[in-house]
Amino acid sequence: MDLPPVGSSPFPYENLSAYYYRASYGKLSLTGETFDYTAKYERDYYTNNPEALVAEALAALDESEDLSRFDANEDGRLDAVYIHFAGPNTGWGSV
Known part of the structure; x- marks a missing residue:
């Protein structure tokens, strides 16, 4: 499973988008502003x-x-x- 970029914060301190992507086993991708x-x-x-x-x-x-x-x-x-x-x-x- 390829995670979205997490910047300089690796698991478990990734960004919100990466967290939900990981927690949903790659089925939920959040974007926004x-x-x-x-x-x-x-x-x-x-x-x-x-x-x-x-x-x-x-x-x-x-x-x-x-x-x-x-x-x-x-x-x-x-x-x-x-x-x-x-x-x-x-x-x-x-x-």
Whole structure:
């Protein structure tokens, strides 16, 4: 199985695309773009309402990007969004 390029980080610290490709035994290949966004509030603010963070980030991104590029089936909705909240680990499944 040929893995996608992983840069300078070998297993198990490969990039997200390489991880999913490896974990799916070569059946899932992820591609996409990344964008930076700094949340308006501290992490605790979003704990009980992570949807607020998604809405806030997408609204800010929509001002500078054509998000329709990420609607492959043209149903008026983004096909996928992955948000990684940088900072210390606060437990499994936390925002």
